[in-house]
Amino acid sequence: MDMMLARLLVYCAYFLESSRAYQNTKRFFYDLLENTNSRMKAHFDMFMICLVMFSVILLIYEVDTPPTNLEIVFERAIVLVFALEYVLRGWLYNDSHKIIIEYHEQTQYLKIPFRFGKAMRMVIGRKIDYMLSPLAIIDLLAILPSYRSLRILRIFLIFRLFKLLRYFNSIKLFTEVLSSKRFELFTLMIFLGFIVLIGSTAIYLFEKPTANTQVNNLFDAAYFTIVTVSTVGYGDITPHSTGGRLVAMMLILSGLGVFSFLTSILVSGFNDKMRSMQENRTYTELKRHAHFVIICGFGRVGEHIAKLLAKDRKHFVVIDIDEKNVLEAKRLGYLVIHADASKNNVLLNAGINNGATSVLCTTGNDVINVYITLSSRYLNPTIRIISRANQPDNVKKLYQAGANDIIQPFAIAAMVAAEYVGQPVAFEAIQGILRKEKQLLMEAVAVLHGSALIDKSIAALDFEQRKLILIGVISSHAAHHRHRKNRYDVNDQQFYFNPDPHFILQEGDLLVLMGRDVSIDHFRNQFKGSQRRP
Amino acid sequence: MKHIAVFGYSTLSIAVMTRLRDCHYQQIFIGQDEQQTALMSAQGFISQVIDFKNDDALKEIGVGTYINTIFCFFPTDSDNVFLTISARALDPGLIIIAIVDDPESADKLLAAGADKIIDPHEICGRKAHDILTRPEISTILDNTVFGQHDLNMAEVEIPPDSYFEDCLVCTLKLSEKHNLILLGVVKSELSGELFLAIGEQAYSLAVGDVLVVLGTTADIQAFKDEVGRVN
Numbered sequence: 227m228d229m230m231l232a233r234l235l236v237y238c239a240y241f242l243e244s245s246r247a248y249q250n251t252k253r254f255f256y257d258l259l260e261n262t263n264s265r266m267k268a269h270f271d272m273f274m275i276c277l278v279m280f281s282v283i284l285l286i287y288e289v290d291t292p293p294t295n296l297e298i299v300f301e302r303a304i305v306l307v308f309a310l311e312y313v314l315r316g317w318l319y320n321d322s323h324k325i326i327i328e329y330h331e332q333t334q335y336l337k338i339p340f341r342f343g344k345a346m347r348m349v350i351g352r353k354i355d356y357m358l359s360p361l362a363i364i365d366l367l368a369i370l371p372s373y374r375s376l377r378i379l380r381i382f383l384i385f386r387l388f389k390l391l392r393y394f395n396s397i398k399l400f401t402e403v404l405s406s407k408r409f410e411l412f413t414l415m416i417f418l419g420f421i422v423l424i425g426s427t428a429i430y431l432f433e434k435p436t437a438n439t440q441v442n443n444l445f446d447a448a449y450f451t452i453v454t455v456s457t458v459g460y461g462d463i464t465p466h467s468t469g470g471r472l473v474a475m476m477l478i479l480s481g482l483g484v485f486s487f488l489t490s491i492l493v494s495g496f497n498d499k500m501r502s503m504q505e506n507r508t509y510t511e512l513k514r515h516a517h518f519v520i521i522c523g524f525g526r527v528g529e530h531i532a533k534l535l536a537k538d539r540k541h542f543v544v545i546d547i548d549e550k551n552v553l554e555a556k557r558l559g560y561l562v563i564h565a566d567a568s569k570n571n572v573l574l575n576a577g578i579n580n581g582a583t584s585v586l587c588t589t590g591n592d593v594i595n596v597y598i599t600l601s602s603r604y605l606n607p608t609i610r611i612i613s614r615a616n617q618p619d620n621v622k623k624l625y626q627a628g629a630n631d632i633i634q635p636f637a638i639a640a641m642v643a644a645e646y647v648g649q650p651v652a653f654e655a656i657q658g659i660l661r662k663e664k665q666l667l668m669e670a671v672a673v674l675h676g677s678a679l680i681d682k683s684i685a686a687l688d689f690e691q692r693k694l695i696l697i698g699v700i701s702s703h704a705a706h707h708r709h710r711k712n713r714y715d716v717n718d719q720q721f722y723f724n725p726d727p728h729f730i731l732q733e734g735d736l737l738v739l740m741g742r743d744v745s746i747d748h749f750r751n752q753f754k755g756s757q758r759r760p
Numbered sequence: 761m762k763h764i765a766v767f768g769y770s771t772l773s774i775a776v777m778t779r780l781r782d783c784h785y786q787q788i789f790i791g792q793d794e795q796q797t798a799l800m801s802a803q804g805f806i807s808q809v810i811d812f813k814n815d816d817a818l819k820e821i822g823v824g825t826y827i828n829t830i831f832c833f834f835p836t837d838s839d840n841v842f843l844t845i846s847a848r849a850l851d852p853g854l855i856i857i858a859i860v861d862d863p864e865s866a867d868k869l870l871a872a873g874a875d876k877i878i879d880p881h882e883i884c885g886r887k888a889h890d891i892l893t894r895p896e897i898s899t900i901l902d903n904t905v906f907g908q909h910d911l912n913m914a915e916v917e918i919p920p921d922s923y924f925e926d927c928l929v930c931t932l933k934l935s936e937k938h939n940l941i942l943l944g945v946v947k948s949e950l951s952g953e954l955f956l957a958i959g960e961q962a963y964s965l966a967v968g969d970v971l972v973v974l975g976t977t978a979d980i981q982a983f984k985d986e987v988g989r990v991n
Contacts, residue, residue: 519892526863530885531892538893586888612891614884617771631891635884640775642883643857646876647762647829648783650855666944670896697941697974700896712939712976714911716903723911724935724975736896740943 232342239326255314263513271393274311277304278368278389285386305369308389312365319356322349360401364388399503403495410491418455418484425451425477432469440464450474455481501564508543508561512577515541520582522567522598523589524551527614527635531586532560543576568597573605584610587629592620596627603628669746670700671753673735679753685727693745698723700736761786763827767812767843768834769796772859772880776831777805788821812843815850824850832858832874837865841872848873913943914980916971916987923989929963938983940975 242248257264281304284297293301325348333340356362367385391397404411430447433439440463441447450463454477465471512518518541521528528544532555535542544555545567555562565572567587578585585602587595592615599613613629615621621632646654673679679687689696698712702719712723721738722729731737739746762785766773769791777787777800789807791797797807810817823830830847832840840858847854858874860866866877890898918924924932934940947969965971971987973980 526881527884527888530882531888534885534889535892540893584892586892588884588888610892612888614888631895633884633887633891635880636771636775638883638887639772639859639878639880640779643772643776643831643876643878644779644783646857647764647780647785647855650876668894668897670894695941695943698900700900714903716899721900721903724939724941727936738897738900 232340239323242323308369407495428473432467436466517583520585524555528588587613599627599629668740671737684729694741697738703732764829766831773833829855844872844874918969939979940973943972946970
């Protein structure tokens, strides 16, 4: 019999392991109940919060009015939902079939008999672990009292409110703080217990024999002690003997000490959690953005880039290991992660595979830039990486590490300086345009699929009339190859400078235009809408 | 002929001098010690050690006489400010280009008399932003105007009695006739402000106006010759 059951158990375990439907169902409920990244969980949590609040309001209402049938039905439905949730969470807590499979493999390997009882004990043991976890106990307590015959348990309905713990992250944080400081709190509780024990005994001994005593038993003494120690002091019980008053004075003084100690423990607990709280805030905020840029290194260069991106209202996150830089970035209101950007998990947490479009390595140290570039490329083979090379020798290494573009601060500055010497006026002018300081812009406008620009000649578009200057066309289209004049090969594309009037535009071409922002926007909009035209 | 003096040893000094070598300017590197000048001499540049705090030494190398552009590339901002003040006092017409480390020093350098401030970090940040947001334009400009290809930006001034004097901008048709793109006009009466050619079609050119054009060296030269032709 035992053998039969064991075989059946092992068979079931392997069946579940291979069953796609089972895995998918479990995955679905995991997303619904436990997966903090899932949108479904967010909705479910909201629903449960409403349900808990509603049920508690109902309970308060029922205190002095007998429940109607509808209310009873409603109450039962809520309890049913709670019970289902409890069972599902128990199911999701671990994979029982995996325990059985592991045990089975172990017995096979060691050639010992598979014991049905032992396997079941292992499975149930884990589930009991779940049932004993604080949140599961709260869940259970929120369900049980609705069993009406246990009227005394009604007070436990308050535990429904504790259920909210599950659904609020901030409350979760509070419990985390409490549990991280449990050793200190435990010490304090023992100390407090001593005070209460000594205090109540002393009060009892001093007060009980007095003539018009208010302390009739040990409970009264303990009640008085706690009320006094906590510095609340209702005053319903007061000591009449000198000894009792002395004890009360001692209790008040020690109470002050105990509670200031308690406060300091909690404050320091929150302080310790502060950093991870802020980082959590950063991650949560990042998750809301579909596209963002990761800036590694918030030195002078990083700061400039961040400023420009912020001006464009583009989303980005800064990663820096230096405390001073992090504070500066925070002061400017940017999202910051205080960590080492060359660590894989830091980049992963920052979302390199989850919404990030580009990584910028802008530290002043080429070694670090190479390392971050390499890590980023390893983690995401398609992401755009722009890296800074402070020494010309390191450009090659950065390309090898996987950077798409390299910026050389000194080479660019030298170019700027040299151009300025040659032709200051033209240079200042073009720099002004590139910096978007004036209303003049240089922009690339793409010829999209189905756009009316396709097959149009440059002459037909009459850029002059549109108050635009066509600098050139960037294209890799073979149809243009016959235009030899003013053709420049740039990477794997061609740039046709000042194209002829009979140059015919093709899909995928990029027009490099200069003009006022309004003219460019108008032109772009005019030919964007044409996609729907027949 | 331009005579340029580069003060201070840094990666930027080497980069600028290498770039300007092709323009056939007369360049001299001024170092603070023998080691720096030896390094620059090894690269083929004329180098000299002088104490820049001494006006006589500056005069000796030609500041105030034939040097017309100086680069202040010292690593510390205070040195650059001091050099700028000294050089400006010696020659009010000198073009002074200074590098700045701390952005706060930029104003001080301008007050000291520098013509152009270069903040490598700012330029680098801008470049990264450009690559990120407008990759096409950034690559094109790098490869053509600022790069190896023979496409340049140039300024062409209208000389007195030019053939182009009193010409309407809209009648120029540079792209058809000269294979050049007219980016804008800097009017002589308004200092340094660029007007986009397209919005100023009815403007008639005056002597001293500067046309900012884009094109190949040969086309630009041909156009310059034509502009210089006396009406």
